[in-house]
Amino acid sequence: MPIRTATARWQGTLTEGSGTIATGKGGLQGNYSFKSRFEEGEGTNPEELIAAAHSGCFSMAFSKQLSDAGFPPNAVVTNANVHLDKTDAGMTVTRIDLVTTGDVPGIDEAQFQKLAEAAKAGCPISRLLSPGAEITLDATLQA
Structure with a gap:
């Protein structure tokens, strides 16, 4: 690789x-x-780049999970919200909230949620970040 x-x-x-x-x-x-x-100045920052990496990785992993289960998605859109907080150890990424929406024909809600959780567990960036930060998932199936 x-x-x-x-x-x-x-x-x-x-x-x-x-x-x-x-x-x-x-x-x-x-x-x-x-x-x-x-603060709220112009430009990017390392946490936004982590958010971009995580949302991109998760979207690809979820698309694969869905396709492998026989439900190829029309689209998966994911937003990652990275929380940078001051802790006793210093500034720390404490939590990442993944918020995803899937346009997936033919799937039911239960299967959609199961595959979203599997994608979160299998995403390489989730696996990298989860030992140090809580990762939450809010998955919405488009009607």
Whole structure:
């Protein structure tokens, strides 16, 4: 399997400095700063990139679970909300809330929920993050 890379460059102090983040193949690039990370400033931050990675990974894993069970989805849309909180250990990602909606013809609610939970358990990014952060799932089947 290929190794994936990203690069970050930071210039200046923590509160007054700024930086850039880029994925290895250039698909994602963004500026970041103290304000974009800990306040509401413009730019991205590492937690948003974790959210992007987790929502993308989960959506793919859920699509596979659905397809393997005989219910190929028309669409799976997932939002990941990453909670960065101050703890005794310092700033910590404490929880990630996955909120997903699936347009899946022919499936019933119980099977949809079962496969969503299986996708959460099997998603490589969920497995990476779950030892340190609680991961919740809210899955909605589109009518």
